[in-house]
Each structure stands twice: as C-alpha cells, then as structure tokens.
Amino acid sequence: MSTLLATAVGVLYATAIYLILRRSIVKLVIGLVLLSNAANLLIFTSSGLTRYAPPLIPEGASAVVDGIVADPLAQALILTAIVIGFGVLAFAVVLIHRAYEVVKADDMDQMKDTDT
C-alpha cells in the first residue's frame, strides 16, 4: 500500500508544483492547498501505514491491548498542520482578493513592484 500512496503523493506534488508555477494567483492558491495535502500525506505514509488500529485506549484498560497502534505522534503533527494550513489558506484567499481589488488583474507579473 505504501507504494501506491507514494505514487499518489508524487502526483499531488507534481500537480501542486505545476499550479504554483502559473501566473494566475488563483491557481497559485489552489496549488498551495494541494501542496499542503501532499505534505500531510507524505508524513502520514512515511510514519508507516496501519489498518484497524487507531491510537485509542479502550475503556477500562490502562494501555493498548496488543501493543500495536498507528503512530499517534505523526497524526498529532498532521492534525496541527491541517489546521494551520487552513489558517494560512484563509489569510491567503482574503489577501489575493484584496490584491485583485487594487491591481485589477489575476496576473502576478503585474504585481512585480511594490508601487502598483
């Protein structure tokens, strides 16, 4: 399975990079969303994939039953990353909206200078 997911991560990265290399700012934002998904999935896959063993401790037990659960640390990190990613996205979206109102163009080449 990790091979399959590795391919998916590669595709996500490729599309994300392609989009952030475009001149349109909207595409840049879409690329950023894809990029954060790609990075999250990369961490998720590299921490090892486990089926049917969520990092939960059953009621009444003081430790996991047979000792094998999915890596909780990687999950905690990704959780943080998802939320931060959303915060950044929200800010970026409002920012480009504001930029569009000022520059009146969805083209980064027209935002080269601070004077526009």
Next chain:
Amino acid sequence: MLYALLGGFGVAALAPWLHQLFGRHSGWALALWPATLFIYFSGFLAGVNDGPVLLQHNWIPSLGIQLSFMVDGLSLLFALLISGIGIFIVAFAGRYLEGHRDLGRFYAILLAFMASMLGLVLSDNLIALFVFWELTSITSYLLIGFNHEDAAARRSALQGLFVTVGGGLALMTGLIMLAMVGGSYELSSLLNQGDVIREHALYAPMLWLILLGAFTKSAQFPFHFWLPNAMAAPTPVSAYLHSATMVKAGVYLLARLNPALGGTELWLTVLGSVGAITLFIGIWLALRSTGIKKVLAYSTVMALGTLTMLIGLGTPLAVTAAMAFLLAHSLYKGALFMVAGIIDHETGSKDLRDTGGLFRAMPITAVVAGIAALSLAGVIPMFGFVAKELLFDAALKNAASWILALVIAGTIMTVAVGALIGFLPWYGAPVKTKKQPHEPAPALLAGPVVLALLGLGFGIAAPWVDRMLLGAAATAVAGVPVDYPVSLWHGFNTPLLLSIISLIAGLLLYRWRQHFHHHTRFTEVLARTGPERGYDLVMAWLIKVSAWQTGFFQSGYLRYYLLIILLTFMALVWTVLLLYWPALSFGIHLQGIQLHEYVLVFVLMAAAVAAARTDSRLGAVASLGAVGFTVALLYVMFSAPDLGITQVLVETLTVILLVLVLFRLPKFLRLTSTALRLRDVLVASAVGITMTCLLLFAADARLYESISHWHVAQSVPSGYGRNIVNVILVDFRALDTLGEIFVLALAATGVLAMIRLRAEDKRK
C-alpha cells in the same frame, strides 16, 4: 587594566560632548586621557624585566574566550608609544582641525582607535586580539574617510578597509588554526608551544594566512599601495595611525608570534625577502615623490619593510635592532608628520616644490624638523643612528647578501629623504606660499618638539633605554633572554663605516636628485601596472559580477525563484541518492491492497490532475474538494479517525471559502505559451517523481525507533486520556498547540483587518 582599555571607548563615546564643554581647549582636555594611560602604563616599567604580567577577566567562558591581557616588554613598548604619542596627537588635532564642524566626531573615532590599538597590543587571547585588530581597521577607515565629501578620501578609505579587512579574514583563519594546533587561545601558553606548532602539518598554511593579515595591515609589498593613499586623512591621523601605530600592528603581530612561528626556513625566507623588497620599493618611491606627506608615507613603508625583515632574521641581534628601529621610527616619524601638518596649516602648501626658506618664518619648527630628519637619516648622536648601526650589524651578520645590498641602498636613499624633509622646505630662496607663514601655536608644536628631543635624548642615553624597556621587548620577541648591548658608540667597525658611506652617498644623491628623477622615469610605467592596478581591476570585476548575479537571481518573478529553489532541491537530493545508491533498497509493496483502495487512490490522483488542468474555476474547486475528501477517507482507513474528522471539516470550510471568494475574481486566462507550460510540466513531474522515490526509500529505511511508544504508554498514566492523539496535542505537546492557536488568531485578525479595509473603501 580592563578599565584602562574599555574606559577608552567610554571616553570616545563622550568625546563629542566633552568637545562642546571645553570648546577650543578640548584638544588639551581630551589629551588628559592618553596622558593618564601613559602614566598608568609607565607603572609597569619597573617590573618589565621580570617577565610577562597576566591579567584575566572572563568574557564568554562557555567558548573559552577570555579578556586576558599580557604586559611584557613588547606590549609595553607599544602601549607606551600609543598612549604617549596619543597625547600630542590629540592636542595637535584640537588645534589643527579647530573650528571644523566634525571635530567632535573626529575625537570620538580617534580615541576609539586608540583604545582598539591598546587592546590589540595588550590582548593575550587570540579572539580578543582579532576583535581589536578589526576595530582598528574600521576606525581607521572612518578616520581616512573623515573628509567624506571628498571622493578621493572616500576611495582611499575604502581601499584601506578592503585591503586590511581582507587580510584580517585570512588572519582570523590563521589564528584559529594556530589555536587548534597549539591547543589554546591564550598567547601566553601558545608562545611556549613553538616546537609543536612548527612541526605540525598545518604550519605552512597557517603561517601564510597569518602573514597575509600582517602584510596587508603593515603595507608590505605588494600591498604597500594603500598606505600612501591613506594620506587623504587629516594630518594628525597620518601622524598617528600611519606612522606610529596602526600600520605597526602587523609588525607587532609578527614580533609577538615570533617565538611560536619563527625560526623556520619558510619564516626567514618570506619575511626576509618581503621585508627587504618593501624596504627598497618604499624608499625608492619616497625619493621620487614630491608631496610632503607622500614622501613620509613611503618612507614609513620602508621602515615597515625593515622591521619585517629584521623580525624575519630573528636572531637576538636582529630583534634588538627591530625594537630599536621601531622606537626610533615612531619618534621621528610622528614628529615629522606633525611638522608636515604644521607646514600645511601655516602655509597652505602640501608639496615640497611649493615650499622653501621657511626657516625665517618658523625657526623653531625648522630646527625640530631638522633634529627629527637627522634621526631619520641616522646621524650620530640621534637614536636613529643607534637603530641604523644595529640594522647594519644584523644585516651584515645574518642576512643574505642581496638583502644586505638592498638595505645599504635603502639606507643611502633614506639619508637623501631625510635631507629632503629636513632641509628643502626650510632653507634656500623663499617661495611665495598661499598663507603668510608664522610660528605655529604651542599645541601644534608640542608634539614635534617633545618627540624630536626624545629621539636625541634616547640616542645619548641608549644603554638606559635598553635597560628600561628595549631589552625586555627584544626578549619578548625572541622568546629567549636577549642581552645585546645597545649604545651610541660601538667603536670603529664595519657598521660605522657603512653609516659613513651611506651618509655621504645619501647627501650626494640629494645633491643630484634632479638627475635621479630624470634617470628613473622608467619606473613610472611599472607603478602604473603595479599592485594598485590589480586592486582596481579586482574591484571593477567585483562590481560587474555582483551586478550580473543580482540581475540573474533577483528576477522579481515568483516562478523563477520557485524554479531555482526546486531545481536546487532536486540536484541536492539526487546527488545524495546517487552517492548512496547501492545501499538503498527500493521495495515495491503492492500485495494485500483491496479494490476500494485502488479506486480511492485513483480518484485522488485523477482529481489532482483535473484541478491542475481545468480551465474552469468551479471545476478546480470541485476537484480540490474531491482531493481533500479522498485524503480524509485515506486517513480514516489507515487508523487515523481524528485526522479524518478534521480533514472533512477543514475541507468543507475550504471549499465554501473558495467558492465565496473566487467567484468575485475574473475567469482563468491563458497567460503562458505551450512551451512554457511544457517546461513547467517537466519540472513538476520531476519533483513529483523525486518525492515518490524519497518516500519509497524512506518506507524501507528506519534509522531510529519512533519515540511514539512513550506517548502510547504514558497516555493514560500521565495524561489521563484514552485518545492518544488528543493527549499529545493538549498535554505532551501543549505548547505547540498554544502556538498553533496563536497563529490561527493572527490569521483571523489579518482576515478581519482586510475585510474592514474593504468596507472602508466602499464607504468612500
């Protein structure tokens, strides 16, 4: 000691206010500080023959950097010269630059320079020594460029800075190597490690680096060009920095490190030949110059070459000669530079050809200049004579014959230069000058009078000077006790004969100097293609390269920055991957995958490609949503329910947000050509493949055990929670989460601010 040194910087900082407070007497008032220091350092004279005194203060204990100071003969000689000459320089400057609007600033830099120079010669720690070394470079840059409205002064200042600081960089490397080899940053212990250091494999590179630092600072050939250019500085600066102190820092370093580094064939060859060549070139150029300060500056180059050569020889006799020459030179050159300043100040002339017959107008100055010039020429009974005798003696006994020849030729020309300075402006037919010349104010005259008379007094009392300080200084340089008798009269011997010959030949050369000028015109061609030309070429090239590379890298287009970053990233990753290729395993694990998982991943990839390809904004957002929700499902399937929930929530919000905002923006345009798109596709695919490969390698390699088993085990006992991910977030890594909340709050504030801004725009 610490107060004596750091107090200097304090006084420097206060100098502009003190200047306002004391008005036109500020020169004398501020001269009290170097006078205090001089008295303080004189207190060390009594014990100087009993070996070095060490004083330590912790500075950065964790790095082993201490503010430690060593007072021995060598550092004391320098400290006394710096503070002693400093008294007169400050007083001189007060009158010379009287009424100058930046005089306060001048005092500040001059005193800061003095403090740095004292720190340099007294430091026992190599790092501290280097810091002070660089401080002298920086302060001297400010002093040379004091008349910053003059383009030539700025250029000279920059030239001096580049040459000395460039050498300083090499010096730093060399000093660090020295400390590594010698096992200590303290000079006092390094100087006893000479045998270990000289045998070490790093000795030669270390020596070259240190020599580069010392040679640039002390204006040795081929770096001698910056010193005469530094004469753009006001005369007190020239007198102080470029004769008595800063340029001698390099000589000081060589002398200081002689016990640790000296005595080898390499040391002898390099120092001996560079010193001798510098000596000859310096005095040659001095004789060919006509500007008073230029003549003096080039003769300073000659003196520095002599000192380097003598330290290179390294015998007790040569070292004694070096110390005597150093003292003599500081005294007469300080005096002569101040005299040059007086001539400039009182007559407005800076050139030997514009002066003459000044004796009638300023007899005291003329006599003082004559005494100092006699010392320069090395005429009995001046201290310069003592130094010259020792120089001849050392060169006769220890130096190669070609060096001896250069020394004799240099001395002959020095006599001629002495005559040039001590005779030409004062006697003969009066030349009409810009101002009506008259005897200068006491503040201007004090320095030359005292220094010139000291040159005379020390000459007569040479054995006493030797006993008080010179012997101890020579001992410190040689590293072994030196007891070479220094006196005015050594009897009739070869050095005396050489002295007499050089005196006569020098006077003849002075008499026929027009012919000398005429017949040596050819050297001007050499000067034009000399090291200074090299410096100019390097600087021009530097500017060109930086302009080119700025234009190349700073395109201003986001995509080019990204391309550079991505290509660099891939180059680095693939270099490492290919280097370790045989050790890497690349497992393909496709067994046990169920059909729905295949479908899910296929949807994910298709949606991502669709998001990239589509021309419709709605299509892009929809594809984005598909990507997000598939990722959420993947999280759920592989035991990460919390991630799944969060991802679904965030993805929903993202889609809503994008739909709300993006539809106020225009439709996608086709902005780039097909060829450019193709290029981007290639780069993007390459990055994707790189990431896939990285991940495949990473899946098969686990260098360290995960630390998460600790979190799993401690979740209930320490965290009192059954959802381990939650416990990590709110307990084990709670500070991270706090930071995250902070970031979100910040983003929300930003969003709110921008929406408000828009509302205000609308209201207008």
